[in-house]
Amino acid sequence: xASTLLQIENLNKSFGRVQAAVNINLTLEEGVLxxxxxxxxxxxxxxxxxLSGSLPxxxxxxxxxxxxxxxxxxxxxxxxxxxxxxxxVNVFPEMTVFDNIQLPxxxxxNRSRRLFGSLANETAVHRxxxxxxxxxxxxxxxxxxxxxxxxxxERVLEVGIAMAARPKLLFLDEPTAGMxxxxxxxxxxxxxxLSEQGRTTFVIVEHDMDIVFSLSQRVIxxxxxxxxxxxxxxxxxxxxxxxxxxxxxxVAA
Amino acid sequence: xxxxxIVHVCLAGLSTGMFIWLVAxxxxxxxxxxxxxxxxxxxxxxxxxxxxxxxxxxxxxLGDNFWLGxxxxxxxxxxxxxxxERFFLRYVYRIELPYQxxxxxxxxxxxxxxxKIIWGAGSLGSPSVPGLAGSVPILGRNFPTYSxxxxxxxPLVALGLWILIxxxxxxxxxxxxxxxxxxxxxxxxxxxxxxxxxxxxxxxxGAMGGxxxxxxxxxxxxxxxxxxxxxxxxxxxxxxxxxxxxAFLGALxxxxxxxxxxxxxxxFDMFLTFILMAAVxxxxxxxxxxxxx
Numbered sequence: 001x002a003s004t005l006l007q008i009e010n011l012n013k014s015f016g017r018v019q020a021a022v023n024i025n026l027t028l029e030e031g032v033l034x035x036x037x038x039x040x041x042x043x044x045x046x047x048x049x050x051l052s053g054s055l056p057x058x059x060x061x062x063x064x065x066x067x068x069x070x071x072x073x074x075x076x077x078x079x080x081x082x083x084x085x086x087x088x089v090n091v092f093p094e095m096t097v098f099d100n101i102q103l104p105x106x107x108x109x110n111r112s113r114r115l116f117g118s119l120a121n122e123t124a125v126h127r128x129x130x131x132x133x134x135x136x137x138x139x140x141x142x143x144x145x146x147x148x149x150x151x152x153x154e155r156v157l158e159v160g161i162a163m164a165a166r167p168k169l170l171f172l173d174e175p176t177a178g179m180x181x182x183x184x185x186x187x188x189x190x191x192x193x194l195s196e197q198g199r200t201t202f203v204i205v206e207h208d209m210d211i212v213f214s215l216s217q218r219v220i221x222x223x224x225x226x227x228x229x230x231x232x233x234x235x236x237x238x239x240x241x242x243x244x245x246x247x248x249x250x251v252a253a
Numbered sequence: 254x255x256x257x258x259i260v261h262v263c264l265a266g267l268s269t270g271m272f273i274w275l276v277a278x279x280x281x282x283x284x285x286x287x288x289x290x291x292x293x294x295x296x297x298x299x300x301x302x303x304x305x306x307x308x309x310x311x312x313x314x315l316g317d318n319f320w321l322g323x324x325x326x327x328x329x330x331x332x333x334x335x336x337x338e339r340f341f342l343r344y345v346y347r348i349e350l351p352y353q354x355x356x357x358x359x360x361x362x363x364x365x366x367x368x369k370i371i372w373g374a375g376s377l378g379s380p381s382v383p384g385l386a387g388s389v390p391i392l393g394r395n396f397p398t399y400s401x402x403x404x405x406x407x408p409l410v411a412l413g414l415w416i417l418i419x420x421x422x423x424x425x426x427x428x429x430x431x432x433x434x435x436x437x438x439x440x441x442x443x444x445x446x447x448x449x450x451x452x453x454x455x456x457x458x459g460a461m462g463g464x465x466x467x468x469x470x471x472x473x474x475x476x477x478x479x480x481x482x483x484x485x486x487x488x489x490x491x492x493x494x495x496x497x498x499x500a501f502l503g504a505l506x507x508x509x510x511x512x513x514x515x516x517x518x519x520x521f522d523m524f525l526t527f528i529l530m531a532a533v534x535x536x537x538x539x540x541x542x543x544x545x546x
Contacts, residue, residue: 083440161440
């Protein structure tokens with residue numbers, strides 16, 4: 001049975017008079033590939049920022065695997081297994097692809113506290129990094145400097161960086177932004193495959209519904225900071241509120 | 254001018270340069286890592302001064318053991334560095350550079366007066382170091398053994414820093430945090446703690462410079478930090494702010510230049526450093542190894 005991974009209770013956030021999150025209550029289950037969608041300004045980024053820890057909530061509670069993380073700093077959430085990727089490309093440009101992935105693998109192992117690790121451990125980290133490179137399909141580029149990658153590969157690397165922290169729950173903020181259809185297809189396939197392996201539960205944040213409909217087991221729709229739709233792709237597609245907001249359809253009562 | 258004199262002027266220049274390097278390395282490290290947030294630490298000269306005074310106090314209380322003083326003194330300054338970063342600097346990272354400069358400059362004035370209160374305004378005589386007190390003949394002329402020791406310490410510190418930054422996990426994470434703070438915390442790095450640690454380490458390096466200066470300068474004075482911090486800043490600027498490699502090279506050049514200057518054109522000695530800095534900045538505004546702005 002799927003167990004609860006993240007529980008969001010009455011989460012609120014406003015910027016001045018703009019309400020970016022209104023009483024959000026959600027429960028995310030382990031292993032369910034979920035998408036959060038909504039038009040621009042719906043509060044998707046605000047929600048992800050609050051959950052990952054870069055933005056404090058005004059009120060409400062966030063519980064991750066039974067632990068209250070509402071006021072926990074980012075790096076501790078990451079170490080518990082809650083990570084995110086960013087909407088803009090965020091890699092360490094001067095480092096190689098390998099080093100980019102090795103870094104978070106080391107950071108979560110708390111290796112930063114030890115000046116000189118034993119060689120055996122190093123081999124274990126190397127193996128893990130290679131495994132992730134294999135998973136995301138960048139093995140051939142291990143020695144390439146990150147800034148030399150194509151845009152699509154950079155985004156793929158980002159997913160790899162996030163995976164290296166061994167997250168149980170991973171938020172991907174518009175993982176296909178700025179990609180050509182071919183790259184997009186590859187990234188989405190990758191995400192599906194990684195999700196099926198079950199190590200990590202993915203939550204994708206997108207503004208384009210078509211991208212995620214084929215992929216997601218569950219779709220959550222946000223509008224002006226409110227959850228207006230939540231269910232399977234089919235359920236959300238037939239939800240009148242969603243159709244109204246998204247497709248501008250006037251749904252007759 | 255014979256070869257003998259040139260060799261000796263060079264050696265003197267090298268030892269001066271290595272002192273400047275010891276101070277500039279900490280300054281550069283702090284700027285390089287916290288530089289994303291733009292921390293230019295004026296108070297670094299104070300770490301040098303405090304390092305010297307603490308080292309002096311420890312060694313004179315504990316049976317004139319210079320090495321014990323050098324071990325414990327700079328560690329005391331580390332604690333000072335902790336307090337400054339954790340309770341003051343941390344709150345100004347996000348605001349403009351002039352405010353940070355004002356804050357760190359306030360610490361310069363504070364520490365100068367603190368030193369006067371604790372140790373008195375007068376100068377303290379410094380001890381000699383057992384084993385390194387005498388001099389050795391080089392090309393038939395005597396050269397202080399301690400200066401040779403300093404010439405050896407400088408490159409060792411450089412090597413140690415290079416290994417730390419390039420070859421260890423710590424270095425990797427330091428480099429990551431300096432290139433992108435938000436990203437570093439997103440991959441699980443405790444960035445505030447890392448910054449505090451780097452600042453403390455930088456303070457320790459400055460204080461080590463001060464401690465090593467105790468037998469060298471002959472006199473400890475409350476204003477001794479200001480003199481060296483100016484040289485260290487010049488070195489950091491011509492080397493390229495944030496570049497350790499540049500700071501090392503810059504320190505060598507400034508050390509040699511001032512040594513030759515003192516020997517041949519003593520009246521212009523003070524000018525030479527600044528003429529060089531102006532020339533370098535005209536030719537390469539970002540310094541030798543700095544990133545283009």
